[in-house]
Amino acid sequence: MELSEEWKSFFPVGSSTVAPLLLSGSPSLPLGPLLFNPNPNSLSLIFSSTSLQPSLHYTPYLLPSRFLLSSHPSSILPSTASSITSLFSIQQNDASSPFLRNRLHLLTYPHRPYALILFPTGDNDHKLAFFTLRFEDSRFHTQLDTNGDVFYASTGSSHRILNISVNPVTDYDEADGVIGYFLATTLYSVHWFAARHNQILDRPSVVCLGDKMFKTCPVAHACWSPHILEESLVLLESGHLFLFDLECFGFGAGFKGTRLKVPWNDSSKSKVWLSCEFSWHPRILVVAHSDSVFLVDLRLKECSVNCLMKIETLRMYAPDENERFLSLSRAAPDNFYFAVASTSVLLLCDVRKPLVPVLQWVHGIEGPSFMSVLRLSDLRSHSKEDDFKVASESGFCIMLGSIWNCEFNIFCYGSILPFRKGSVTSKINPAICAWELPLEINLSGHECHCGSCLLRKEFSKDALPEWTDWQQKKEIVLGFGILSNKLAALLTEPDENGGFTLIRLTSSGKFELQRYHASWAPARNLEACPDQVLCLNRHLLYSMSDEDYKFPKNYNYLKLDYLYSYACGGLTRFLVRKLKRNFKDAHDKELSAEVHELLCEKLNACGFGQLRSCPEVTSVFNDVKLPASLHEVAWRRMWADLPMELLQLAFLSRAECHKVVGNLDHNRVALESLAVPELPQLPPFFLRKSSPHDNNDIVGPVIPFPVLLVLNKYRNGCSNFEEGEFSVETELSLKYKEVMQVAGEISVSAYGPTHLDDHAVSLAEDRDETWVGYSKPKSFLLYRLVSFNSSAADHVGEKSVYGDANYDTLISRIPEKKSTEQTESVGQEIFDDLSPVELRFDAPAKKLEPLGLKAYDLLKRQMSKWQQSFDSYKEFCSQSRFEKK
Structure with missing residues (x-):
């Protein structure tokens, strides 16, 4: 490819097969070996002390997205949580910040x-x-x-x-x-x-x-x-x-x-400001932040600032929106040059040529936070042969890497002049090009990079828990320095092609010295490969303290045998075995008068009196004030069917909870239970406030419903218990069908009768049989949740947009039409005509005075304007027969 000198630097080395400013080793270009392999025979321990191990004071690292429940895989729409997780970009682990x-x-x-x-x-x-x-x-x-x-x-x-x-x-x-x-x-x-x-x-x-x-x-x-x-x-x-x-x-x-x-x-x-360096003059500075690099000239009275490089210039080869500069360093051959690394690209720049890089590489290193510029002669010193002396004295190296991720590459560059006669040079300096592709260097000095070892290393990392960084389980290099050529020459014999001596500090508190020699090919120590498996068996980075832990360590263990049996589908058999060994009838339990009175009051308010041998299914719909799924209604129905003696086991006073825990364990264990609300509701009492509680509060349920249901069947002498045929899911499915039948009779369907599940029988089209007491106008509304960007009718007869179809069909009470003449102060019922569902306020009843009514009129006009412009809402109101006043 024929390119002008000005355009050659815009093709980064490593981005494609075309790299005009790349020189590869050949007989006509004697660059010399540019790979540096550790000599295993030169490894020596300088000093070691466990007291020098660095410490971590950080909690386990988990991304915020781990705590957000995203959409079901089969869902065609993203959930709100899924949209939120995209706002959390993957940041560097806080535990790594001291080791960058x-x-x-x-x-x-x-x-x-x-x-x-x-x-x-x-x-x-x-x-x-x-x-x-x-x-x-x-x-x-x-x-x-x-x-x-x-x-x-x-x-x-x-x-x-x-x-x-x-x-x-x-x-x-x-x-x-x-x-x-x-x-x-x-x-x-x-x-x-x-x-x-x-x-x-x-x-x-x-x-x-x-x-x-x-x-x-x-x-x-x-x-x-x-x-x-x-x-x-x-x-x-x-x-x-x-x-x-x-x-x-x-x-x-x-x-x-x-x-x-x-x-x-x-x-x-x-x-985000990043770094600063001196340039070719004591009062000329190079300053970088995440998006730009600036030249600051302080020689005159008025300071001048010029932009040397922008992150936008890298968009062709670094299109990521999160691309940013990460590190800056002075560079050779003189102080006119500087090197800057971004998330994807390494740049060699000249302050005399703003916005035009001298040389570019695609580095392929995750989070490069370390950068050092060296002369090639420092890395190929003390050699036996002088065949590559000219290249060593005129070449330079940029060592770029991430200490925390244990990745380091060497980027070699230099002038074309010593090797190619008659090459075109610029007016400022000879042309600079890259020498070979970026080369990896292993600073740990005792790892094999063959394919088998690399695979074992990656598998070992994947086997760790998500909140554990593999760097905390492995001996890594946290710091290093290259010994001066004069000192290194005193220690070792000359190498064939030269080399350097490295001193490193490991995470285990060891200071090691090792010789590296220049080579034509990477080392493959096949004999030691089986012994070089990554050992992730102990913490090497841990929190240290000058004093011992002063407080007693108490451990409380939880038995999850009930939960395990339920998850495996064997809860019935497990409970039957338990009950046969030590069953105590619920009648033997001394009932709390306070709990008994409160539960009876709430059941009576919902139409479940004390004689609840066979209550009507329709009674459970009296508790539907806010929109609820039919699955939720079925659960309430099953809770209300339980006898009072078993409800007493599930709901008890806060003081009784402490007594129960005290009998089980002498060490106090923190209990978190939801308080029973004051409003009349059916158990298990939804939309409740959490702790703190008073000791007089009624809390619960403290026993899961599947356990209570099995206990109830066992007390009633269920015949199929011995064979283990009884199933909580089967009971729930029967109640769900029953609730679906009644819902079809007492509700208006927003999208027609065909939206119900296939296994449910809708009586909306069958008028031969009518449930007693519900020939009056229907006061409930059935509807399915749909997306804002879809028409409600488009989802009729189709699968739900949610993963579990049991929860996508909702039922809500249609508010009664009430007179809202503003002749005198009115209460919160004035808001009923703004919504197709009955509104409930968790606040004391309060009358609206004239000033409040004025604010209401303004709110109503704004609400009406929005409703008229929202097509999905208008379609919903039309099909559900909800008419605004």
Whole structure:
């Protein structure tokens, strides 16, 4: 494909087979090996301590969608819960937030073969820990304190250290002994330190130079200047920038930085600020937020802000609406370059070419939060052969990855000039291209990436519970650093093609050192494959505390044998065996007069008197005030048929609940039961308020209805109990058919008589038999729930839009037409003509005065306007014979 130089960079490497700016290894292009494999024979343990294991203080992670019941798979319409779940995007686990950045940092001594190892520790990662790695007697030794532990330095705060940035000193001065500076950031503060070597004690020391608290806004990022040793930059999540100078630090005096007056536009203020870096000049900055990267020029009196890159420029190869920038870093070959990674794409950019990337890769890494730019010579140092010396000295690498997800890739790039004569170059610099496709690097150093091991790893992850992160069960790398070439050359013999020495910190509290060598192909250690199975058998990341747990641990166990028997369809047999062993007649139970009186009162109000040997089915419809499914009505009918003695078992006073629990267990167990409402209703009493309750409240049911039904049949001597033929579902099905028959007689069908289930018999078309007492006009309405975007008549004779058709047919009482002449104050009945169902208010009755009537008239006009514009509602009112006044 022939493309102009300007368009070549717009084709990301890895997005397709066409990549104009991609060089692959060949005899004519001696790039050298760019794969880096760990040498298993070079693995050595530097130091290990379980006290250095990081801690987690987070509850198990579950997405909000787990707690929302979505639509049934057979449903053609999404439920309200399903629409809500789409609003919850999958975010990074809160437990991973402390492990998004590198936890291990190296500071090499400029005058000795030593390296200072820095990392956060403590029960909340609020302490700075460090020790020295010394090369003596042809091997590395660790220098610890007199107790054999690491050295500690305090930030003076109990907040978690989120990031550490190191600034080495190139010219060592024995007078002050400073080997480098570093800063540590917490959520709301930045702390500056100086690392020294104590000549007298011959040990490292860390001195806090000062700190700055930001009380109103969290810290987004902090970095050191590559131009001026003592300067550092701090970016807040509000977009405010502060410049700090170590020369302004004074003991006993407060440390103040200079707030940079940057004129951000309004759209930038609403975004998530990400990172900041110095560019080619000490007063030119690169600042990034989730949607854009900016160049901030502070050289003149008036600050200027220019956009360098927008997330919209990536839409061709990153069409996801949630695409955003995630990490930023300075890049080589000079400070004009910077690298920025988004959710899908890695970009190499030049501040002199706004909105035009120099190079692009599709990285394929989930949540890349770590990025570091290295020279290729740092990764291919100490080699036996110099065949690829030119490529090593002119090439660069971007190491991009996710520490929490254990994914790291190396992206190599460099100039075309050393390899291809006569290539066209730009006016600014030689053309830059990618060297090979992105290559994976295994930082753990002891895992096999063959197909069998990868499959076992994925299967082990899937076997874990949903709320458990596999990283908490496996030893992962939480931090790493590359040893300087001078120190690495002292330890090992030269490699054939060069390599580097890695120091890593694992989640088990181990510091390991291992050599990596450049290779042409990935390592396949087939002999060790069976032993490299992912072990997810114990927690390696767990909450630690300086003190033991002080409170007693009590465990209460629940026996779910009844529930298990019901789920398996064997509740009847299970209860019969129980009752034969220890059956006590319900008559032997001493009845509570208060509970008995309340239950009788509610049953009488619904037409179920004390002589309830064979009550009429129609009586249960007296309790239908609000819209209810016919399945729900059938349940109420079955509850009302139970004798009072069994109802006494299901409903009791709150005080009796505590007595029952006290007899079962000496340890008090919290009980949650719904209180019986004051309104006259049939059991099990719907639409009730939950706890807290008073001890005098009547609560229940405390025993499930299937158990009560089996008990009732057993007391009445049911003949088919021995064979286990009795079924709760069969009884419910018979009552449901009976209720459907009566509903067809006493109700007006909104969509005709054919909407009832096939197994139900509708008497709406059969006038030969009429139920006694219901020859009067029908006062109930039968209708089926439909979607707003569908016509009601379209669903007649079709399957329900819900998964369970037992609940889609509703019955409601048609409100009586009452006079609403406003000659005097009226009550809540005035709202009856606004709805085809009877309205009930859970509030004290109150008369409407003239001012309230005026508000009602306004409400009625607005309601009528909406009803007239809603076709589905007009069709419903027409077919249900509901006429507004």
